[in-house]
Amino acid sequence: xxxxxxxxxxxxxxxxxxxxxxxxxxxxxxxxxxxxxxxxxxxxxxxxxxxxxxxxxxxxxxxxxxxxxxxxxxxxxxxxxxxxxxxxxxxxxxxxxxxxxxxxxxxxxxxxxxxxxxxxxxxxxxxxxxxxxxxxxxxxxxxxxxxxxxxxxxxxxxxxxxxxxxxxxxxxxxxxxxxxxxxxxxxxxxxxxxxxxxxxxxxxxxxxxxxxxxxxxxxxxxxxxxxxxxxxxxxxxxxxxxxxxxxxxxxxxxxxxxxxxxxxxxxxxxxxxxxxxxxxxxxxxxxxxxxxxxxxxxxxxxxxxxxxxxxxxxxxxxxxxxxxxxxxxxxxxxxxxxxxxxxxxxxxxxxxxxxxxxxxxxxxxxxxxxxxxxxxxxxxxxxxxxxxxxxxxxxxxxxxxxxxxxxxxxxxxxxxxxxxxxxxxxxxxxxxxxxxxxxxxxxxxxxxxxxxxxxxxxxxxxxxxxxxxxxxxxxxxxxxxxxxxxxxxxxxxxxxxxxxxxxxxxxxxxxxxxxxxxxxxxxxxxxxxxxxxxxxxxxxxxxxxxxxxxxxxxxxxxxxxxxxxxxxxxxxxxxxxxxx
Ligand code: PEP
Ligand code: MG
Numbered sequence: 001x002x003x004x005x006x007x008x009x010x011x012x013x014x015x016x017x018x019x020x021x022x023x024x025x026x027x028x029x030x031x032x033x034x035x036x037x038x039x040x041x042x043x044x045x046x047x048x049x050x051x052x053x054x055x056x057x058x059x060x061x062x063x064x065x066x067x068x069x070x071x072x073x074x075x076x077x078x079x080x081x082x083x084x085x086x087x088x089x090x091x092x093x094x095x096x097x098x099x100x101x102x103x104x105x106x107x108x109x110x111x112x113x114x115x116x117x118x119x120x121x122x123x124x125x126x127x128x129x130x131x132x133x134x135x136x137x138x139x140x141x142x143x144x145x146x147x148x149x150x151x152x153x154x155x156x157x158x159x160x161x162x163x164x165x166x167x168x169x170x171x172x173x174x175x176x177x178x179x180x181x182x183x184x185x186x187x188x189x190x191x192x193x194x195x196x197x198x199x200x201x202x203x204x205x206x207x208x209x210x211x212x213x214x215x216x217x218x219x220x221x222x223x224x225x226x227x228x229x230x231x232x233x234x235x236x237x238x239x240x241x242x243x244x245x246x247x248x249x250x251x252x253x254x255x256x257x258x259x260x261x262x263x264x265x266x267x268x269x270x271x272x273x274x275x276x277x278x279x280x281x282x283x284x285x286x287x288x289x290x291x292x293x294x295x296x297x298x299x300x301x302x303x304x305x306x307x308x309x310x311x312x313x314x315x316x317x318x319x320x321x322x323x324x325x326x327x328x329x330x331x332x333x334x335x336x337x338x339x340x341x342x343x344x345x346x347x348x349x350x351x352x353x354x355x356x357x358x359x360x361x362x363x364x365x366x367x368x369x370x371x372x373x374x375x376x377x378x379x380x381x382x383x384x385x386x387x388x389x390x391x392x393x394x395x396x397x398x399x400x401x402x403x404x405x406x407x408x409x410x411x412x413x414x415x416x417x418x419x420x421x422x423x424x425x426x427x428x429x430x431x432x433x434x435x436x437x438x439x440x441x442x443x444x445x446x447x448x449x450x451x452x453x454x455x456x457x458x459x460x461x462x463x464x465x466x467x468x469x470x471x472x473x474x475x476x477x478x479x480x481x482x483x484x485x486x487x488x489x490x491x492x493x494x495x496x497x498x499x500x501x502x503x504x505x506x507x508x509x510x511x512x513x514x515x516x517x518x519x520x521x522x523x524x525x526x527x528x529x530x531x532x533x534x535x536x537x538x539x540x541x542x543x544x545x546x547x548x549x550x551x552x553x554x555x556x557x558x559x560x561x562x563x564x565x566x567x568x569x570x571x572x573x574x575x576x577x578x579x580x
Pocket of ligand 2 (some may be wrong): 433454456457
């Protein structure tokens with residue numbers, strides 16, 4: 001039995017067999033294939049070699065046309081290496097006779113060749129090692145690509161273990177069969193983590209290198225409550241976790257009873273609880289968990305995983321579907337927040353040194369006005385169907401906000417001219433997720449009807465800590481006093497200006513912070529649908545005065561650690577079952 005700590009990003013306990021997803025850029029574990037699968041695996045290897053050969057041939061032709069035959073020759077050298085009958089036979093032999101997986105055979109053989117080249121006292125040949133690494137990468141990408149394909153065709157329950165999962169890969173996990181997942185990299189604020197919560201499956205990220213010790217089929221427990229995975233658990237541990245899983249189920253059944261009750265504090269203060277979604281089908285989850293509407297629709301997920309760029313009709317259909325499902329309740333549609341870890345098949349910058357500080361989000365939309373207009377047309381058309389509000393992400397300067405509003409007005413004019421119905425008074429809001437937006441909040445509030453505080457990015461930009469980096473994950477803390485001051489500033493300013501204020505970052509999804517947020521003056525929160533019942537439970541168990549007293553105490557503290565202790569003590573008195 002082995003216990004590995006990680007960063008818990010989605011609660012609950014999952015127990016099942018491991019499915020290890022390989023990836024380029026890390027060591028492929030030594031894995032064996034079953035005797036009766038050898039022929040299939042040999043075929044898989046041959047198909048990968050053929051596909052890579054064809055790809056390199058195409059690259060050679062393109063580069064020869066564009067730059068000349070001397071550059072094309074680089075690829076010819078790759079083809080010669082890959083075509084070497086001795087190399088091919090060695091690869092096949094490792095699968096046929098030693099029963100290694102094709103991935104392991106490729107990585108082992110090509111690295112051995114490369115090492116031999118590097119050790120020669122010949123600079124030219126030593127450099128050829130790079131070509132071998134390149135071929136290795138090509139082959140692995142092809143082979144593991146097929147494995148990822150397999151992920152889409154699961155037929156039995158598994159725990160997915162991977163080096164990394166992108167947000168779109170996570171979003172496409174089949175909830176019927178994926179019981180939970182764990183990754184080597186990633187931080188608590190990553191979009192992969194957020195999507196995992198949406199899927200309502202226990203998940204852990206940032207475990208560090210561990211895949212090489214695990215074989216597919218090993219029994220694994222993902223403990224999303226305590227932040228650890230257990231590999232090959234002993235019987236006692238298994239029994240304990242089975243019991244814990246049952247307790248979880250009982251608690252969620254109890255919480256389900258709150259569904260049709262409002263989120264009202266014990267002294268009668270109504271709290272509006274909205275849901276965050278990435279896809280239209282998640283509206284159903286919001287309804288099941290009793291949300292008051294959609295507080296954040298992350299529309300960029302329409303682009304993630306899509307083969308081609310969505311059309312205006314694709315946008316419209318998605319938005320109209322959300323609006324129709326939610327009925328008369330509000331839907332806040334956030335315009336595209338692409339870039340950084342949310343990449344799509346678009347002309348996005350590929351080689352930025354600091355992608356989270358780069359051309360992302362509203363900056364990207366303002367540089368691609370036709371794309372932005374297309375989305376805004378669809379949002380406006382959807383506003384004719386229900387209570388749609390539009391929100392711009394990552395606003396940093398007032399100029400940027402005005403430019404975005406200008407494009408919106410332009411699109412309104414076009415629709416007017418074409419006689420297309422829309423709500424001319426559509427409420428316009430902005431995300432407050434960059435410290436600059438808080439510092440200048442009074443000016444921003446003059447320009448918008450509402451603000452929504454994005455704590456995920458606000459923490460990242462305030463504390464200079466990458467939300468997806470496991471090595472600095474301990475610094476990424478919503479309870480940091482600097483972050484709390486910014487949140488309070490934004491809430492106080494919005495209330496003072498008579499504008500609506502929401503928190504739609506993950507802080508709202510964590511019942512641990514519900515009291516504190518109410519105490520800071522917040523009356524509207526938008527959370528991952530599955531978190532709504534727990535947050536509602538806290539709301540219904542406290543009084544505003546209790547929350548304000550807690551906030552007052554917390555705001556006098558100067559470390560995230562003290563804040564956590566103080567909040568935990570208070571929460572323990574109110575809803576002890578939520579304090580792990
Ligand atoms: C945030 O930054 O808090 C937020 C809600 O946006 P996202 O997580 O999509 O960056
Ligand atoms: Mg954000």
